[in-house]
Amino acid sequence: MTDRFESHDLDVLVIGAGGAGLRAAIEASAQGARVGVVMKSLLGKAHTVMAEGGVAAALAHVDPSDSWRVHFKDTMLGGKMLNNWRMAQLHAQEAPDRVRELEHWGAVFDRTQDGRILQRNFGGHSSPRLAHVGDRTGLEMIRTLQDYGVHQGLEAFMECTVTKLLTLDRRVVGAFAYWRETGRFVTFRAKAVVIATGGIGKAYKITSNSWEYTGDGHALALEAGAELIDMEFFQFHPTGMVWPPGVMGLLVTEAVRGEGGLLRNAKGERFMERYDPKRMELSTRDMVARAIYTEVKEGRGSPHGGAFLDISHKPPEVVKKKLPSMYHQFMEFANIDITKGPMEVGPTGHYVMGGVRVDADTGAATVPGLFAAGEASGGMHGANRLGGNSLSDLLVFGRRAGAGAAAYAAKAPAHVALDSAQVAAAERALLTPFERSSGPDPYAIHRKLQDTMQSLVGIFRNEDDLERGIEAVRRLKAEARTVRVEGSRAFNPGWHLAHDLENMLRISEAVARCALQRKESRGAHARLDYPNLDPEFGKVNSVVTQDGEELRVSQSPLPRMPDELRSLFEPEPAGAKT
Amino acid sequence: MPEAILHVYRGDASGGKLQEYRVPLEEGMVVLDAIHHIQGHQAPDLAVRWNCKAAKCGSCSAEVNGKPKLLCKTRMDALPPGEPIVVQPMKTFPIVKDLVTDVKWNYEVNKKIAPFTPKQNAEWRWKQEDIDRVQEFRKCIECFLCQDVCHVLRSHARTDAFAGPRFLVRVAGLEMHPMDARNRSKFLKQDAGIGFCNITKCCTEVCPEEITITDNAIIPLKERVVDDHYDPVRKLFRLVTGKKES
Numbered sequence: 126m127t128d129r130f131e132s133h134d135l136d137v138l139v140i141g142a143g144g145a146g147l148r149a150a151i152e153a154s155a156q157g158a159r160v161g162v163v164m165k166s167l168l169g170k171a172h173t174v175m176a177e178g179g180v181a182a183a184l185a186h187v188d189p190s191d192s193w194r195v196h197f198k199d200t201m202l203g204g205k206m207l208n209n210w211r212m213a214q215l216h217a218q219e220a221p222d223r224v225r226e227l228e229h230w231g232a233v234f235d236r237t238q239d240g241r242i243l244q245r246n247f248g249g250h251s252s253p254r255l256a257h258v259g260d261r262t263g264l265e266m267i268r269t270l271q272d273y274g275v276h277q278g279l280e281a282f283m284e285c286t287v288t289k290l291l292t293l294d295r296r297v298v299g300a301f302a303y304w305r306e307t308g309r310f311v312t313f314r315a316k317a318v319v320i321a322t323g324g325i326g327k328a329y330k331i332t333s334n335s336w337e338y339t340g341d342g343h344a345l346a347l348e349a350g351a352e353l354i355d356m357e358f359f360q361f362h363p364t365g366m367v368w369p370p371g372v373m374g375l376l377v378t379e380a381v382r383g384e385g386g387l388l389r390n391a392k393g394e395r396f397m398e399r400y401d402p403k404r405m406e407l408s409t410r411d412m413v414a415r416a417i418y419t420e421v422k423e424g425r426g427s428p429h430g431g432a433f434l435d436i437s438h439k440p441p442e443v444v445k446k447k448l449p450s451m452y453h454q455f456m457e458f459a460n461i462d463i464t465k466g467p468m469e470v471g472p473t474g475h476y477v478m479g480g481v482r483v484d485a486d487t488g489a490a491t492v493p494g495l496f497a498a499g500e501a502s503g504g505m506h507g508a509n510r511l512g513g514n515s516l517s518d519l520l521v522f523g524r525r526a527g528a529g530a531a532a533y534a535a536k537a538p539a540h541v542a543l544d545s546a547q548v549a550a551a552e553r554a555l556l557t558p559f560e561r562s563s564g565p566d567p568y569a570i571h572r573k574l575q576d577t578m579q580s581l582v583g584i585f586r587n588e589d590d591l592e593r594g595i596e597a598v599r600r601l602k603a604e605a606r607t608v609r610v611e612g613s614r615a616f617n618p619g620w621h622l623a624h625d626l627e628n629m630l631r632i633s634e635a636v637a638r639c640a641l642q643r644k645e646s647r648g649a650h651a652r653l654d655y656p657n658l659d660p661e662f663g664k665v666n667s668v669v670t671q672d673g674e675e676l677r678v679s680q681s682p683l684p685r686m687p688d689e690l691r692s693l694f695e696p697e698p699a700g701a702k703t
Numbered sequence: 704m705p706e707a708i709l710h711v712y713r714g715d716a717s718g719g720k721l722q723e724y725r726v727p728l729e730e731g732m733v734v735l736d737a738i739h740h741i742q743g744h745q746a747p748d749l750a751v752r753w754n755c756k757a758a759k760c761g762s763c764s765a766e767v768n769g770k771p772k773l774l775c776k777t778r779m780d781a782l783p784p785g786e787p788i789v790v791q792p793m794k795t796f797p798i799v800k801d802l803v804t805d806v807k808w809n810y811e812v813n814k815k816i817a818p819f820t821p822k823q824n825a826e827w828r829w830k831q832e833d834i835d836r837v838q839e840f841r842k843c844i845e846c847f848l849c850q851d852v853c854h855v856l857r858s859h860a861r862t863d864a865f866a867g868p869r870f871l872v873r874v875a876g877l878e879m880h881p882m883d884a885r886n887r888s889k890f891l892k893q894d895a896g897i898g899f900c901n902i903t904k905c906c907t908e909v910c911p912e913e914i915t916i917t918d919n920a921i922i923p924l925k926e927r928v929v930d931d932h933y934d935p936v937r938k939l940f941r942l943v944t945g946k947k948e949s
Contacts, residue, residue, distance in 0.1 A: 275810075620748070
């Protein structure tokens with residue numbers, strides 16, 4: 126029955142073409158695998174392109190005392206010690222090589238006086254550590270990977286959406302997808318699948334994320350039987366635009382603060398003095414986001430409900446050289462010249478720390494044949510990600526997952542016939558919304574979900590809100606099962622959203638339910654009813670699995686850090702800083 | 704609440720027409736906001752590409768009142784007040800549906816460009832001023848508006864013979880990279896058809912990243928091609944040094 130569809134046979138199928146997906150595909154190709162990369166957008170448009178500030182790597186070009194150990198320690202402390210220690214270690218050790226490798230593939234980073242890769246300060250990093258290209262580092266990275274990758278033999282399937290992973294005896298053996306342009310279905314037989322689909326931010330109303338960020342990989346993995354971890358940890362970036370309304374949530378890079386930008390409230394106070402006097406503006410994102418939120422809530426906000434972020438004390442030519450896209454963004458969208466006056470900024474939904482549970486060394490998920498890397502995977506960043514650690518994460522673990530998948534594929538059995546019942550179910554699920562004569566519109570349900578997550582599962586949480594949030598999401602889930610789609614299958618965004626919405630709803634419930642069971646405040650997860658760190662919760666990851674249509678949340682003990690690494694945190698007790 | 708009137712192209716390869724929509728006007732609104740409002744409230748199947756909504760990804764390229772623009776960067780209040788705003792797909796590329804066009808040709812051209820090829824045994828150190836120009840070219844977000852406006856592609860449809868400004872910029876970024884060891888001058892002349900460009904600078908005008916495409920990328924490349932192919936001294940130099948061409 127699968128003969129009815131276009132079909133492709135691959136060794137490794139990579140889902141997602143951002144930094145992690147492309148790096149995984151390049152590595153799997155280099156290991157000799159036949160690789161295909163499926164992406165919802167065109168090549169080079171993935172979310173990585175929007176990353177601005179830089180890629181964190183202890184190159185020690187600016188501060189010679191920097192080392193992987195310091196980077197490791199910063200990362201663990203930033204993540205409130207909930208990180209998978211082995212991932213944090215590999216990340217800190219390998220990031221410098223990955224950055225140098227990118228340079229050898231043609232990336233052109235800003236330079237130091239003596240001609241090496243320049244590094245800048247960022248929140249939570251104890252040395253200037255971020256290799257960068259002005260404030261468009263992500264563009265440099267994705268273009269480098271794209272232009273290098275197309276010569277490595279990987280096949281790109283552009284504007285193609287995977288809606289289901291196909292399994293045989295609980296092993297992942299393929300995927301079902303549709304071409305966005307025509308609406309035609311396509312199946313993939315793959316010996317290994319790498320999930321590199323990024324995040325979930327579109328479940329929130331105020332977000333820096335694009336339409337693609339609908340938790341697809343998280344949902345695909347859950348449905349295929351894999352575990353997700355730590356889904357309660359969703360990062361609100363402290364500085365998004367708050368005005369005008371059309372650009373609310375748009376990212377204002379942390380590099381503004383890295384380059385010396387100051388935060389003030391309506392009274393002109395540098396309010397970070399009250400929240401983190403030592404690190405001030407260069408505190409971690411969870412702290413700064415909550416500080417701005419609190420200032421606004423207590424009546425000291427800027428006219429449009431944010432804080433003032435000011436870089437205008439620096440020479441205009443420096444601002445334009447180091448922050449060119451911020452300069453243009455404010456000039457064009459808000460009529461503000463940031464070389465002359467302050468920006469208005471407020472928290473914006475940005476990044477999910479939680480994701481597919483993986484083996485640190487290979488990226489293998491808890492289901493055979495499935496791998497994950499980048500934002501879609503969990504563990505690396507613990508309870509809060511440091512700025513700059515995402516681009517390095519993509520490179521380090523994209524490569525590892527690509528190698529892991531290729532090694533698995535080399536030993537895996539030959540391609541199998543895909544289960545026609547699974548394929549038929551995937552097909553039915555996509556076609557049913559066209560057949561209903563009435564039913565809600567997917568856009569309306571999406572708006573309700575965004576309002577729910579923003580107000581009930583946001584920066585500050587409590588039991589009552591979370592319980593109401595879970596109820597609301599479950600009601601919306603039921604509503605989404607009756608959704609009606611108008612028009613044809615040819616490039617139909619309403620239809621695309623109808624499917625993406627199911628993923629968002631499933632993942633939103635996972636976020637809210639993990640948040641409900643973690644009765645403490647840690648990193649990005651802040652509970653008004655449990656405002657302190659609880660050492661008992663510091664010993665466990667939250668685990669989500671799917672049982673039929675129901676989600677199950679449980680806990681599992683953190684992997685134990687070896688003494689050699691543990692000693693780095695002495696005499697300061699682990700996780701003592703909040 | 705004040706309203707804006709938009710005439711949006713609805714159709715596909717078999718034909719189509721401009722359709723009128725009215726949307727509430729908000730302060731600071733851009734054309735993409737209006738298109739999203741139409742999608743979310745009136746025409747859920749209206750096809751448009753977009754990703755970052757911040758002029759960083761180059762997805763939402765279209766033509767507003769006949770001019771190639773990023774929809775996310777075109778403010779409603781910069782357009783003539785009270786007049787309908789006409790939004791159409793890029794003309795140079797085959798239409799898929801509504802505002803979405805088939806831009807795959809660009810990806811095929813890109814594949815033909817010889818990749819970055821680092822010099823052997825060289826030290827990876829260079830000054831910032833040595834790469835300022837290369838970094839200008841690498842700002843390109845691949846919106847393909849320069850390809851859309853270029854008359855060689857738009858009016859004469861020479862996709863068979865001319866790579867277009869986007870890919871001349873890409874080649875310039877490689878050729879001027881301090882560590883690149885290749886010479887792409889034969890490619891520029893024969894495959895990329897650089898001679899087709901007659902320097903009308905339309906591409907430079909529409910570039911949302913403000914890359915000085917013609918003056919900084921194309922003209923120096925044209926000079927290089929002339930030097931390499933028509934300068935007898937250079938020709939002799941190549942024979943003697945054996946510098947590889949591609």
